[in-house]
Amino acid sequence: MNVITYTYLFVALTFAIYIFIAIRTRAKSTKDYYVANSGVHPILNGMATAADWMSASAFISLPGLIGFFGYGGSVYLLGATGGFVVLSLLIAPYLRKFGKYTVPDFVGDRYYSNKARFIAVICALFISFTYLAGQMRGVGIVFSRFLEVNINTGVFIGAAIVFFYAVLGGMKGITYTQIAQYIVLLTAFITPCIFISIMLTNQMIPSFGLGSTLNDGSGVYLLDKLDGLHQELGFSEYTTGGKSKIEMFAIIATMMIGTAGLPHVIVRFFTVPKVSDARKSGGYALFFIALMFLAIPAIGAFSKYILIETVSNQHYIDMPSWFKTWEEIGLITFTDLNQDGIIQYTNSNNNELFVDSDIIFLATSEMAKLPNWVIALVASGGLAAALSTAAGLLLVISTSIAHDLFKKQINHKLSEQQELMIARIASAFSIGVGIYFGIYPPSFVAETTTLAFSIAASAFFPIIFLGIFYKKMNSQGAIAGMLTGMIFSVSYIIYFKFLDADPETYLFGISPQGIGIVGMTLNFIVALSVVRFFPPPSQEIQLLVEDMRYPKGTNKPLNH
Structure with a gap:
């Protein structure tokens, strides 16, 4: 069978499984819909959390970023994995004990303020829509290549499918669908990694292949070969990267802190039975994520090596069919500047080849001439990665609107059925927004996703952290901090990503992907300054905070 036939088969089979699970586990109550x-x-929740986390940015875009930036691309891996440690130790167990459905719900009750709740809803929507844009872009890329439709059509098809099972199943359906999607995406990612590692280095484990010699008889290590190729083409050495130290630190810190403020990740810890299970879920999720993330540096290097060897200084008419197919949908562009028909791939004004980093992993199996079933498996895995996260984001958006806005602030008398109906209508609206940004994304998939981390780090993390560990933190400080962090980060992103401002004017040399560390600092400073000018929370709230921090059966401090 050819690639298209295999792809239709795998995609149809996996989607049938997802929809079957959604129907069997459909939500029948608001608690089912919000927190399953x-x-x-906790083991199953760890798998679902891993699928929720390993979005299109991880599956599709991260190998490309590491392939293009080398060492500099490692910031995304370090920040993402480190963030789960912060989340599991400092945030998740306490929020689970507090017992609310959403982050805005926690903010509203902890800070005894509907104003704080409303601002938290706005923050959650900004974060979720930004993250959703990356996932819908990833769906469009996969569909456009492997089902041979244009990217816009691919976005619409993916949106329709995720809307169906997310709206029908709610968190309960999404959870068990994400477990299946984790298995699919992990299998789809590791399989080509093993094939290519053996092909290039005779090492079955991709991470070992990364540090091994090429099996071409030269005795040259893969990374040394890549460094040499990069230098020949005018790029910086693969093992040194091209980002400044402050930029690398800022992105790593922003992703770590932003992880602990992502609403669609935090809500997963509300789905387990006990507080201790929330911490366990974080550990399991980190393990399941590591199974894939450990292979990403290897496949990034393999992909870049194969790309250079395949296209650099080769005649255009000799390019294989995959090159022409990606070219037709606009994700590879060859401009023959000197009219000699030879592809000049360099880091200079004479460069004739543009390759969208989002396609690198998807195209690698074809570049390496792997079996057609492996190429199709990669396509189904990419869709699983994008749709699993998109479903979680839809849930956050719908619950923020239905529960935190309508139920808590507009009409307290809403019945469960009315609340569920509003949540599903909100999902339809959010899908429409997701489609728009999927068609007109502000950047690459991974970079678009990283913008959400900047907003989460700036707006949510300080207020959640202070809400847990500083019992005298009041609503005025929380509101001022959230507004400062959100306005700063969103304005910075709009200025540099949508208004095409000169990157040379970056604040401290930090891009929008890493600006969350600055926004978080401003949030803390403003919140801790404003808190001093207003009365502390009531004794009841302070006792509630202390109760949240201490397990049952332990002695609490006596200085209430």
Whole structure:
């Protein structure tokens, strides 16, 4: 069978499984819809969290970023994995004990303020829509190549499918669908990694292949070969990267802190039965994520090596069919500047080849001439990665609007059925916004996703952290801090990503992907300054905060 036939088969089979699970586990109550009735085993929740986390940015775009930036691309891996440690230790167990459905729900009750709740809803929507844009872009890229439709059509098809099972199943359906999607995406990612590692280095484990010699008889290490190729083409050495130290630090810190403020990740810890299970879920999620993330540096290097060897200084008419197919949909562009028909791939004004980094992993299996079934498997994995996260984001958006806005602030008398109806209508609206940004994304998939981390780090993390560990933090300080962090980060992103401002004017040399560390600092400074000018929370709130921090059966401080 050819690639298209295999792809239709795999995609149809996996989607049938997802939809079947959604129907069997459909939400019948608001607790089912919001937190899966808090009945998910921590191991299963860890798998679902990993799928929620390993979005299109990880599956599709991260190998490309590492392939293009080399060492500089490692910031995304370090920040992402480190963030789960912060989340599991400092945030998740406490929020689970507090017992609310959403982050805005926690903010509203902890800071005894509907104003704070409303601002938290706005923050959650900004974060979720930004993150959703990256996922819908990833869906469009996969569909456009492997189902041979244009990117816009691919976005619409993916949106329709995720809308169906997300709206029908709610968190309960999404959770068990994400477990299946984790298995699919992990299998789809590791399989080509193993094939290519063996092909290039005779090493079955990709991470070992990364540090091994090429099996071409030269005795040259893969990374040394890549460094040499990069230098020949005018790029910086692969193993040194091209980012400044402050930029690398800022992106790593922003992703770590932003992880602990992402609403669609935090809500996963509300689905387990006990507080201790929330911490366990974080550990399991980190393990399941590591199974894939450990292979990403290897496949990034393999992909870049194969790309250079395949296209550099080769005649255009000799390019294989995959090159022409990606070219037709606009994600590879060859401009023959000197009219000699030879592809000049360099880091100079004479460069004739543009390759969208989002296609690198998807195209690698074809570049390496792997079996057609492996190429199709990669396509199904890419869709699983994008749709699993998109579903979680839809849930956050719908619950923020239905529960935190309508139920808590507009009409307290809403019935469960009315609340569910509003949540599903909100999902339809958010899908429309997701489609728009999927068609007109502000950047690459991974870079678009990283912008959400900047907003989460700036707006949410300080207020959640202070809400847990500083019992005298009041609503005025929280509101001022959230507004400062959100306005700063969103304005910075709009200025540099949408208004095409000169990157030379970056604040401290930090791009929008890493600006969350500055926004977080401003949030903390403003919140801790404003808090001093207003009365502390009531004794009841302070006792509630202390109760949240201490497990049952332990002695609490006596200085209430």
